[in-house]
Amino acid sequence: MDFVRPELIPDPTVRRLSLYLRQLEQLQKNAQLTVNSKQLGGSLGLTDAQVRKDLAYFGTFGHPGVGYNVLELISRIKRILGTDKAWNVVLVGVGYLGKALLSYAGFAAKGMQLVAAFDSDPEKVGQVLSGHEVLPMTHIAEIINRHECRLAILTVPADVAQDVATDLVHAGIRGILNFSPTSLTVPPTVAVQAVDVALQLEQLTFQVSLNSMTRSGVRHP
């Protein structure tokens, strides 16, 4: 079977895999055994053609006349997304947001084991937050190495984010979930996902402005 080269798979397709997975897990909870592409797409506002096209990047799925086996499709999407295995994760920067994330149950649900939290503030080092002791920054490389961590969550202030990211990459981190409001320069072998609240706010004000103009008949922009 010949697959598309993975690096050619469009980002929106990979994003939709996450949405399909969430939908499928809901169906699993409801004890539904099979689903067709029309049902799967419909609940997400997508056509059945889009669903089939997205999945076709990754091989052959489903059974003609029956649809997809829910459990099988969950298992295959998890394998594609890499969440079928456990990942050890470190968190750097224990401010308000870091604290919120330390108590976030969603990580464990995605196979993430948060092994340590770090901060440069001596007042915070030694505190235990949601079961995690805050360690000094000087321990980062040792902990990453010992636990073979490949993922890091970055919640430090913008002005130190690049330096911390560089240290993380040197220590062996290969993926960074970046909450710091700045872009990071990393080698091409390292992936960065930016959680950018300001950007999402702008997307929201764009949509709201658009809707109000469409309703009132005003031309945009």
Added chain:
Amino acid sequence: MDFVRPELIPDPTVRRLSLYLRQLEQLQKNAQLTVNSKQLGGSLGLTDAQVRKDLAYFGTFGHPGVGYNVLELISRIKRILGTDKAWNVVLVGVGYLGKALLSYAGFAAKGMQLVAAFDSDPEKVGQVLSGHEVLPMTHIAEIINRHECRLAILTVPADVAQDVATDLVHAGIRGILNFSPTSLTVPPTVAVQAVDVALQLEQLTFQVSLNSMTRSGVRHP
């Protein structure tokens, strides 16, 4: 001048407008007066053709042989995104994440005025956090009406998110930044931006898995 119908503008284009804006604001800080599409795109890993195509959705920009005037382009992109004016915002759900967001400086920078925070927990009501008093849920409609709020930030648990969202929409909210890990059903006149950490984690593990397989020569999936 004839513009593309706004609802036909692709989401990735609108996302890139935010990235251009951030880049332009950096240039402004550095006192750079003009920029061409090649420079603007280059710093973001985009081609000059992509930059010109994105901007062309919104009219004519730039001056042949000179490029774009930085200040003018900042001003026009802000107008397009709707961040050239002030927005009154409410936040609902004062858990760890709500507290982190109440202290987030990025809202003010995007013209957001956080007018109130709400929680259903009587223990939290009356607390003052980052200068905002936490109000009981029963005050939501009155406050939204009084301050003409159109945007809401939703940081409540998933199991109550839909009910709260419905109340917000009834009270006049037209855009929701949704941090609750569940999808919301709202009328088509209401915009929702989901900040979905679990989804972004999956995108990250996908990329990291991909990179490690590409390096080791293993076929994907």
